Amino acid sequence: MKPHKKVYMYGGYNTVSMGTGRKEFNPKKERPGLEHYIQEAGQGVLKQIGGAQNVDDGVIGNFMAARFNNQANLPGFLPYIDKGLSMKYGTSVEGACGSGGLALQAAIRNVLSGSEVSLALGVEVQNTMKAIYGADVLAGAGWFKKRKAGHAYFFPGQFSERAGAYFQKYGKERARKGMSRWYANAIENARLDETAQEFHNTNADPFATCLSMEPNGKAFVDNLNVLDCSKVSDGASAIVVCSEEGLKRIGVDKSEAVEVISFVQSVRNITEDPTDLTELEAIKYAANKAIAEAGISVHQIGTAEVHDCFSIAGILTVEALGLAKPGEGCDYVAAGKTARNGEFPINTSGGLIGWGHPTGATGVHQAVTIWQQLTGRAGNYQVNIDASRPYGITINMGGDDVTISAIVYKRG
Amino acid sequence: MKYEERLQNVTVLGAAGKMGSGILLLTAIEMADLSLRPENKGKTFVLNAVDVSDEALHGLMGYLRTQVQKIAEKKAVQLRAFYADRADLIENFDIIDEYIFDVLNIVRPVNALEVAYNSHLIFEAIKEDPALKVKIFSQIKNNSKTEPWFFTNTSSIPITELDEKAQLDGKVIGFHFYNPPAVQKLVEVIRSKHTTNEVYEFALQYAKNLRKVVVPSHDFAGFIGNGHFMRDALYGIKEAQRLEPQMGYVKAIYAINKLTQDFLIRPMGIFQLVDYVGVEVCSYIMSVMNPYLKNEDLHADLLDTMIDQKILGGQFSSGAQKDGFLKYEKGRPVAIWDIYSKTYVNIDSFSAEVDTLLGAMPSKMQAWKSINFSKSKDAQLAEIFAELLTMNTLGAELAKKYNQRSNEIGKALVNDGVAASDQDVNTVMLTGFYHAYGPINNYL
Numbered sequence: 001m002k003p004h005k006k007v008y009m010y011g012g013y014n015t016v017s018m019g020t021g022r023k024e025f026n027p028k029k030e031r032p033g034l035e036h037y038i039q040e041a042g043q044g045v046l047k048q049i050g051g052a053q054n055v056d057d058g059v060i061g062n063f064m065a066a067r068f069n070n071q072a073n074l075p076g077f078l079p080y081i082d083k084g085l086s087m088k089y090g091t092s093v094e095g096a097c098g099s100g101g102l103a104l105q106a107a108i109r110n111v112l113s114g115s116e117v118s119l120a121l122g123v124e125v126q127n128t129m130k131a132i133y134g135a136d137v138l139a140g141a142g143w144f145k146k147r148k149a150g151h152a153y154f155f156p157g158q159f160s161e162r163a164g165a166y167f168q169k170y171g172k173e174r175a176r177k178g179m180s181r182w183y184a185n186a187i188e189n190a191r192l193d194e195t196a197q198e199f200h201n202t203n204a205d206p207f208a209t210c211l212s213m214e215p216n217g218k219a220f221v222d223n224l225n226v227l228d229c230s231k232v233s234d235g236a237s238a239i240v241v242c243s244e245e246g247l248k249r250i251g252v253d254k255s256e257a258v259e260v261i262s263f264v265q266s267v268r269n270i271t272e273d274p275t276d277l278t279e280l281e282a283i284k285y286a287a288n289k290a291i292a293e294a295g296i297s298v299h300q301i302g303t304a305e306v307h308d309c310f311s312i313a314g315i316l317t318v319e320a321l322g323l324a325k326p327g328e329g330c331d332y333v334a335a336g337k338t339a340r341n342g343e344f345p346i347n348t349s350g351g352l353i354g355w356g357h358p359t360g361a362t363g364v365h366q367a368v369t370i371w372q373q374l375t376g377r378a379g380n381y382q383v384n385i386d387a388s389r390p391y392g393i394t395i396n397m398g399g400d401d402v403t404i405s406a407i408v409y410k411r412g
Numbered sequence: 413m414k415y416e417e418r419l420q421n422v423t424v425l426g427a428a429g430k431m432g433s434g435i436l437l438l439t440a441i442e443m444a445d446l447s448l449r450p451e452n453k454g455k456t457f458v459l460n461a462v463d464v465s466d467e468a469l470h471g472l473m474g475y476l477r478t479q480v481q482k483i484a485e486k487k488a489v490q491l492r493a494f495y496a497d498r499a500d501l502i503e504n505f506d507i508i509d510e511y512i513f514d515v516l517n518i519v520r521p522v523n524a525l526e527v528a529y530n531s532h533l534i535f536e537a538i539k540e541d542p543a544l545k546v547k548i549f550s551q552i553k554n555n556s557k558t559e560p561w562f563f564t565n566t567s568s569i570p571i572t573e574l575d576e577k578a579q580l581d582g583k584v585i586g587f588h589f590y591n592p593p594a595v596q597k598l599v600e601v602i603r604s605k606h607t608t609n610e611v612y613e614f615a616l617q618y619a620k621n622l623r624k625v626v627v628p629s630h631d632f633a634g635f636i637g638n639g640h641f642m643r644d645a646l647y648g649i650k651e652a653q654r655l656e657p658q659m660g661y662v663k664a665i666y667a668i669n670k671l672t673q674d675f676l677i678r679p680m681g682i683f684q685l686v687d688y689v690g691v692e693v694c695s696y697i698m699s700v701m702n703p704y705l706k707n708e709d710l711h712a713d714l715l716d717t718m719i720d721q722k723i724l725g726g727q728f729s730s731g732a733q734k735d736g737f738l739k740y741e742k743g744r745p746v747a748i749w750d751i752y753s754k755t756y757v758n759i760d761s762f763s764a765e766v767d768t769l770l771g772a773m774p775s776k777m778q779a780w781k782s783i784n785f786s787k788s789k790d791a792q793l794a795e796i797f798a799e800l801l802t803m804n805t806l807g808a809e810l811a812k813k814y815n816q817r818s819n820e821i822g823k824a825l826v827n828d829g830v831a832a833s834d835q836d837v838n839t840v841m842l843t844g845f846y847h848a849y850g851p852i853n854n855y856l
Contacts, residue, residue, distance in 0.1 A: 132485045136503040148502045152488040218489070 001263055002293050007111050008247055008257040008412050009104075012239040012368030013044025017197040017356025019127055019233045027127065031234065034069045034125045035080055037358075041121055041236035042081030049117070049240055049250040052084025057110055058119035060092040061103030062360035063398075067137045068128050078119075085119075095267075096141030097309060098398025100237065100363025101405025105265045107241035108407075116246035122364035123236035134232055138359070141399040143270050151221060156229055158400045159310040160221035165277035166312060167223060170327035178330025179311035180210035183227050183353060185339045186308070190350030192381035197233055197356035227353075228311040235358035237365040247412075254412035258371045261391065261408040262293035270402050278327075280313070282401045284320035290393065290406035291321075298322055301408075302389040303373050304344070305366035307397040308351045314338075317395060318346070345383045348373060363396035363405055370394055374411045413532065415617055416446045418561070420457050423528040424535040425548065427461035427521070428468030430727060431565050432537035434593030436461050436472070436519070437479050438622050439535065444515040448494045459518045460527040469521040479594060480515045484508040529555045535587070537565040540696055542573065549578035561611050563587040568634045568700045571604035582606030585615050588635060589624075590844040591689070592731075598844035599624040602631050625843050632830045633704035634697070636840045639830055640851060641685070642698050642710060643821045648672060648682035649712045651810065662748045662757045663766045665737060668810075669745070670766070675773060675800070675811035677780050677793070679846045684745060687725030687736030691718045714751070723749050771805025784848040793848065797855035815856040822851035 015037050018025055025031075038060065046052050058078040065071040075090035089110075093102040100122030107120035126134055132152065139147050139154035151157025167175050184207035190196035203209055206227075213225040220226060240250070247254055266289070268282040275281065291298055298321050306321075308314035315329040323344055324332035332338070338346040349355050349369045352362060370392035372378040374385060392409040422439060426432040440459050447457045463469050484491060488504050491511050495501045501510050520527065525548065528534055534552060536545060549562055562584040564574060571586040578584075586602030599619050603612055619626045629635040634642060648668050655664035669681030686694050695715040702710045718724070718736070725736025733740045739747035739756045747756035774796045783789055800808050822837040831837045838850025849855065 130485060132488050132504050132508070136505055139503070144502075148499065152492050152504055220489070 003108065003112055003260055003263070005112065006244050007108055007260040008242045008244075008254060009239050009260065009367055009371055009409070010242060010247065010250070010252050010257040011045045011048035012237065012364075012371045013041050013048070014195045014237045014365055014368055015040045015044075015235050016195045017233045017235040017358060019197050019231050019356060021197045021201060021231065023200050025127075031127065034065055034071055034123060035077055037123050037125060037234060037236035038074075038077045038121060039081050041123065041238040041361075042078070042119065045119060045121075045238045045240055046082055046084075049252070052082035054250050055085060055088070055117050055119050055240070056115040057089035058085060058121065059090070059103045059106040059110070061094070061099035061101070061120070061122040061363060062092060063094060063096050063099045063124055064137050064140060064359070065123075065125070067140070068124070068126050068134070089115075094360075095403035096398035097307070097357070097359040097362060098396045098403040098405055099360040100365065101394070101396030101398075101407075102265070102403070103364055104239075104241065104367055104394075104407060105263060105405055108260055108263055111241050111243050111246070116243045116249055118241045119238060120241055120364055120367075121236060121238035122358075122361035124358035124360040125234040126232050126358065127234050131232055141402070145271070153221060155400070156221045156224055156310070159312055160215070160223040162274075162277045162316070163223035163228070163310070163312040166316075166327075166330075169278055170330065174334070175312075175315070175330045176211060178315050178333040179228055180207050181334045181336065182308065182311040182314045182338070183207070183210040185333075186347060186351050186354030188354075189340055189348055189381060190354030192379075193349040193355060196350045196354055197231055198350060198354045224310060224312070230309050230352035230357035233356035233358040235356055235361050235365075237361045237368050239364060239367050239371065256375055257412040258374050258392070258409040259412040261296075261410050262290045263405070263407045264290040264293065265403075265405050267404070268402050270399060274401060278316070280316045280320045280397075280401045282404045283307075283317055283395055283397060283406075286404040286406040287317075287321055287393065287395050290408050294391065294408040296391055296408070300389050301344075301391045301393050302385040303348055303370070303383055303392050304346050305348075305369050305392075305394045306346055306351070307362070307395055308347060308353050309357060309397070311353065313397070314346070314351070314353075340381070340383050348378065348383050349381050363394070366394035366396055367407065367409075370409050374409060415614065416452060418532045418614060419443050419446060420455060421531045421558070422458070422533045422535065423460040423462055423531040424537065425462050425525075425528070426536065426538035428463035428465060428472040429537055430591060431589060431593060432463065432535075433472055433475055434591075435535050435537055435565065435589060437476060437594050440476065440515050440519055441480070441483060442618070442621055443518050444511070445494075447518070448514065457518045458520060458530075460531065461519050461521045462523070462525060462528060463521075464523055466523055469523065473516070473519075473521060476516060476519065477512060480512050481508065484511045525551065526555070528552045528560070529557060531556075531560050532558050533563065534560050535563045535565065540566060540568060540693070540700060542569045542577075542700065545569065545574055546577040549574065549580060549584070553578060553580060559583065561585075561614070563615065565589055567638050568697045570633050570704065571602050571631050572606070575604040575606055582608045583611055585611050586629070586631070586635070587615055587619075588629075588637065590637065596844060596846075597623075597625045598637075598840060599626050600629045600635050600637055600840065600844070601626050602629045602635055604631055625839065627836050627839050627843075628832065629836075629840075630830045630832075632828065633701040634830075636825055636831045636837055637844050638697055638701065639825050640818070640821050640837065640841060641689075641845065642694065642701060644818055644851075645682055645686055645694060646698070646710060646712055647814070647817045647821075649714050651814070653714070659766065659769065661752060662750045663762055665748050666759060666763065667766050667770060669738070671770065671807060671810050671814060673780070674777075675770075675807050676814060677778070677783055677796070677848050679780050679784070681745075683737035685845075687733060687738055688727070690726035691715055691724045691736050693726070695719060717751050718749070721749075721751060721754060770807030770810075771803070773807065774799035774803065780848055784846070789848060793855060801856060812856045815851075815853070818851040819853065826852075
């Protein structure tokens with residue numbers, strides 16, 4: 001959909017993505033909870049926009065606080081960010097790992113329906129249980145009737161099947177090279193962003209490490225190793241969505257914001273298996289629709305944030321975007337074309353594998369990174385945005401290619 | 413009788429002890445996994461956990477529950493296959509819970525020996541007392557309806573002696589786990605003169621299913637593990653006593669403990685290891701072994717003194733270390749017991765002085781923790797010890813002698829036929845004692 005009036009995003013903020021890999025993470029010690037992350041990310045935005053009195057409403061995207069944290073009724077935490085949000089409109093949205101994207105979509109719709117400044121916040125705190133139980137919770141992103149037949153690590157199992165199908169169709173060796181390069185890019189980018197979960201990673205050759213780690217179905221899944229997977233993360237991200245009036249209210253020039261050029265949200269039937277395991281059908285549909293509605297071609301996009309919950313998902317998204325033909329996404333990635341200095345930089349702050357994947361926060365984190373890149377705020381992880389390719393895109397996925405948000409941005 | 417039939421009714425004697433609880437855990441898991449195989453559905457598996465102490469049995473069940481949960485979490489992938497036909501068990505939570513129940517449901521904690529009369533297999537992990545073991549084995553053998561096989565965890569008593577005195581007709585084998593059984597990979601398997609092939613083959617199969625490394629030991633008191641450890645400990649005690657006139661008792665104990673840990677790159681110093689095993693246990697094992705040894709007196713008055721002073725080491729049921737030669741805070745030695753003043757003397761108050769006396773360590777020296785898991789372990793050890801060999805400090809001299817003695821002990825175990833090869837001696841020390849290198853080496 002193309003917005004019928006100008007819509008902008010500004011003031012993004014990310015907490016640290018906390019979990020294994022961060023030096024300060026200690027699973028045996030008590031850690032900040034859900035409310036801490038909501039408050040930190042929310043206040044991080046409010047500081048940039050003149051405070052809570054400038055905000056009309058808020059949306060919290062979250063996947064499974066009800067199980068990870070035994071907490072529901074998340075809108076009630078908006079006023080916990082700042083008492084200035086008390087008694088204002090607030091809601092929460094859920095679409096599994098696509099919840100953050102849904103928060104953005106909902107805030108855009110708030111603005112299109114009359115709000116001037118809407119706070120979009122995504123959060124997840126997942127390190128409350130061991131990974132083997134966390135896998136149960138995350139499996140809620142699939143159809144529960146398929147849980148019994150699924151793998152102990154349900155989602156790694158789902159995407160292992162996709163990787164296996166890809167190996168069979170296009171060759172395992174090529175695919176593993178692409179997947180390992182994907183991992184290496186993620187680590188190299190994450191090392192430049194101090195909030196990233198892999199910021200402290202010092203591996204001299206992440207590509208070789210990943211390539212040499214043969215997947216082992218007895219201990220984990222058949223076709224992915226643990227480095228092919230995003231980690232378990234605690235974190236939150238937030239940003240405000242504004243109308244032109246809203247930007248004026250918070251005293252920000254539109255050139256400091258990104259404009260939402262198009263936004264698409266589409267869902268695929270959760271009870272149906274993918275028709276082709278080697279294609280992300282819903283992502284292909286939503287991303288290309290967003291690009292078409294923006295009236296551009298993919299080659300006018302300077303950088304993308306894509307949903308690499310698993311390295312294979314990253315490669316399939318490259319193919320879905322048409323950057324490479326089916327079966328050649330792995331070569332495209334292996335050739336370094338998606339690296340930060342490549343022809344199409346993807347996930348410049350590390351993506352889900354490098355920055356982290358606090359599931360409900362991820363979609364918002366993607367928007368924050370694009371805002372930073374297009375407005376020259378990305379600091380150490382800034383990539384060059386060529387004037388001939390001024391657009392950015394975020395693609396956020398819930399479940400196995402089920403709940404998709406795709407948004408095209410340009411500097412305002 | 414097939415493998416799984418033998419494991420349908422098992423008794424662990426001394427089940428709540430340090431070794432018994434680990435043996436019980438591993439056996440319970442093995443039995444539960446057998447019971448979950450499709451061909452065994454509907455069969456009953458019973459594991460009697462026999463111990464004299466009700467209180468300890470109470471604690472045992474808590475230990476089991478925690479440990480089984482950890483094991484279940486690690487093998488959740490496999491468990492989902494085990495329970496594939498259970499429509500009611502969907503999530504990992506459900507499956508792990510059910511597995512914990514299924515394992516614990518096999519275990520019968522009890523303080524009456526009579527339950528063993530129905531067992532096909534008896535694991536014995538009671539006190540290291542030959543007469544007591546013989547008495548209990550005889551009692552079970554004479555009352556049993558099942559002609560059970562006896563697996564003894566003795567670390568020092570000759571199996572043939574137990575076999576003959578209890579008239580077990582070769583239906584017995586030494587199956588010596590290392591502490592803690594759930595973690596240590598090593599099992600020493602010792603046949604008596606009469607142990608049948610059937611018993612031996614079952615023992616190997618059982619060890620394999622438990623993913624243990626088996627080292628066969630000849631049936632000689634102390635076998636390989638204690639054959640080395642007890643002599644090594646006695647040498648450490650004698651070395652400390654030799655240094656005593658020069659530096660005083662407390663500092664000498666500290667020096668030898670530091671020497672064995674830091675200079676010889678072992679996981680713990682020799683006196684810490686004695687504490688870990690227990691002062692009384694060490695003394696007792698020596699006294700069990702000693703009558704069988706020729707031209708050798710395996711006895712330390714110092715251990716008797718410690719026992720008289722009730723400074724015993726060993727472990728709390730939580731696994732925490734009790735104070736012995738050394739006093740521990742959060743698992744780290746902080747003081748040394750002075751047998752003369754009968755107080756602990758803080759290590760901080762004298763360690764710098766003794767460290768200076770021992771002298772510098774080789775420049776590339778690293779702690780056991782970083783060497784033992786290193787891919788280039790052998791090359792690193794060779795380099796460190798080559799440098800140590802050129803050094804003339806007190807520490808270097810003591811370390812060279814200590815390693816030579818350890819080497820001699822190992823060689824003697826092979827020469828006396830206790831171990832079949834140098835390799836077997838080294839495997840025991842590497843896997844049972846977590847040493848970074850075997851005693852039979854050319855390093856020093």
